[in-house]
Amino acid sequence: MEADLEACLREREAILARVREILIERLKVDRGPDEIDLDAPLFATGLLLDSVDAVELTIALEVGFDIRLSEDSLGPNAFRTVQSLVDLVIAHGGRA
Amino acid sequence: MIADDEVRAIRTGVALSVDEGVVALRVAGEDAFRAVDRALPTDLHLRDGQARQSLLLDAAGRPIADVLVARDDEDYLLIVDGVPAERALAHLRELGGASDARALDVTSVSVHGPWAWELMAEVFEAGVAAVPYLSLLRVDGELCVRAGRTGEFGYEILCPRERAAELAARLADRGARYGIARVSRAALTHCAFENWFYDPSFAPPGATAVELQLQWRLSSRKEYLGREAIAARRRDEGRERIACLVTDELLLPGDEVVCDGEPIGRVTHAERSLTRGDFIAQALLGARWAHGGIDRYRVRRGGREVAARTVTPPLVDNRSLYVDPRRHSFECADEVSFPPIARGGTGVAGGA
Numbered sequence: 001m002e003a004d005l006e007a008c009l010r011e012r013e014a015i016l017a018r019v020r021e022i023l024i025e026r027l028k029v030d031r032g033p034d035e036i037d038l039d040a041p042l043f044a045t046g047l048l049l050d051s052v053d054a055v056e057l058t059i060a061l062e063v064g065f066d067i068r069l070s071e072d073s074l075g076p077n078a079f080r081t082v083q084s085l086v087d088l089v090i091a092h093g094g095r096a
Numbered sequence: 097m098i099a100d101d102e103v104r105a106i107r108t109g110v111a112l113s114v115d116e117g118v119v120a121l122r123v124a125g126e127d128a129f130r131a132v133d134r135a136l137p138t139d140l141h142l143r144d145g146q147a148r149q150s151l152l153l154d155a156a157g158r159p160i161a162d163v164l165v166a167r168d169d170e171d172y173l174l175i176v177d178g179v180p181a182e183r184a185l186a187h188l189r190e191l192g193g194a195s196d197a198r199a200l201d202v203t204s205v206s207v208h209g210p211w212a213w214e215l216m217a218e219v220f221e222a223g224v225a226a227v228p229y230l231s232l233l234r235v236d237g238e239l240c241v242r243a244g245r246t247g248e249f250g251y252e253i254l255c256p257r258e259r260a261a262e263l264a265a266r267l268a269d270r271g272a273r274y275g276i277a278r279v280s281r282a283a284l285t286h287c288a289f290e291n292w293f294y295d296p297s298f299a300p301p302g303a304t305a306v307e308l309q310l311q312w313r314l315s316s317r318k319e320y321l322g323r324e325a326i327a328a329r330r331r332d333e334g335r336e337r338i339a340c341l342v343t344d345e346l347l348l349p350g351d352e353v354v355c356d357g358e359p360i361g362r363v364t365h366a367e368r369s370l371t372r373g374d375f376i377a378q379a380l381l382g383a384r385w386a387h388g389g390i391d392r393y394r395v396r397r398g399g400r401e402v403a404a405r406t407v408t409p410p411l412v413d414n415r416s417l418y419v420d421p422r423r424h425s426f427e428c429a430d431e432v433s434f435p436p437i438a439r440g441g442t443g444v445a446g447g448a
Contacts, residue, residue: 001355001356002356002392005355005390005392008389008390009384009385009387009390012387012389013384013387016387030316031311031316032316034330035311035314035316035330036311036312037306037309037310037311037312037337038309038337038386038387038388039292039309039338039409040309040311040312041312044229044230045148045149045230045312046312047312075435076417076418077410077413077417077439080410081408081409083387083388083408083409084408086387086388086408087388087389087408090389
């Protein structure tokens with residue numbers, strides 16, 4: 001496998017692991033990491049987050065990945081699924 | 097064959113669908129909660145009028161049906177997709193011991209689209225527009241679930257068969273100013289796929305809730321049929337999961353996905369997206385490969401290889417996300433600023 005692809009997949013996996021940690025530790029999602037799928041919806045009946053959690057999640061991502069989430073990047077799809085969060089972190093230059 | 101007009105109505109206006117084959121079950125009686133809680137793998141914390149997505153699982157942890165369960169006072173309503181009513185009832189009785197479970201003799205009359213809420217409010221009552229997602233309500237005395245299976249606003253009315261034609265005609269008549277179009281079940285399923293919603297019709301055979309990324313529908317506390325198999329699959333180092341591919345030509349189920357010439361998975365469902373105009377596919381990939389934002393994979397098709405990129409779903413930026421019933425109206429739709437409807441940008445290292 002090409003080195004940059006290998007690195008990209010590793011980085012995505014590492015960011016995913018950190019996002020899962022944040023969801024469990026900061027957002028109190030009552031599941032094990034291996035129960036939190038990439039495509040799991042964050043809100044409604046998915047991982048059961050609500051609008052208050054969205055604020056906490058924003059702060060947790062900014063602190064956890066040392067990034068600043070710009071307002072225009074937080075459209076309705078930004079917090080849609082766990083994988084959306086991984087993309088959001090990558091788009092803002094976050095590293096695991 | 098799905099017409100472009102059907103998908104256009106779902107994505108940009110209002111669509112009307114009538115389904116005489118809907119499977120709707122009511123579980124009543126003192127043991128209703130206990131019976132449904134035992135039969136479904138989902139935590140069943142529902143207040144009156146709330147709904148949530150669930151599944152019927154087999155002992156191997158494979159979904160046999162998609163379920164929307166709603167609490168109606170002390171009863172539970174289940175809308176089941178994937179198995180006939182008799183099989184769903186047998187599942188409920190066998191696992192839950194439900195003694196008072198029956199299939200409802202109803203037809204589903206549903207409306208979908210970014211302006212569906214406005215039509216519903218106009219035909220029935222203004223308050224319908226304010227009903228939250230995943231709610232059970234009554235319109236004209238009939239059960240109605242606000243759920244949707246396309247990523248757009250969706251309302252499914254379950255009415256006696258003899259009322260369906262009149263109700264559909266009323267919605268079609270009042271919906272004329274919204275450019276309402278009658279749409280097929282196939283069109284709704286196509287839009288569900290574009291939005292990456294689970295549909296039993298395109299789930300890979302043998303896939304469990306782990307591969308399908310549906311673990312959010314499973315309780316992490318209670319016992320349910322298939323729980324042990326799910327736990328074993330989670331521990332499996334060689335597990336796979338579904339990923340979303342976008343390509344420039346139509347793929348076929350069974351096509352091999354490769355990376356640097358090595359097989360990493362296979363295509364399990366593929367369609368030409370009528371909303372996007374390109375080709376989208378579901379592939380079952382080794383878990384380490386199944387991430388969005390990768391443009392290095394290729395798909396083997398008839399002795400040659402087609403470039404593919406993985407995309408974080410959904411593939412459509414639903415207009416319903418930008419329409420606010422408190423501020424907007426179809427008559428002033430031009431005032432709403434919509435982004436491009438196709439989602440999914442560039443590849444490796446390039447984000448979603």
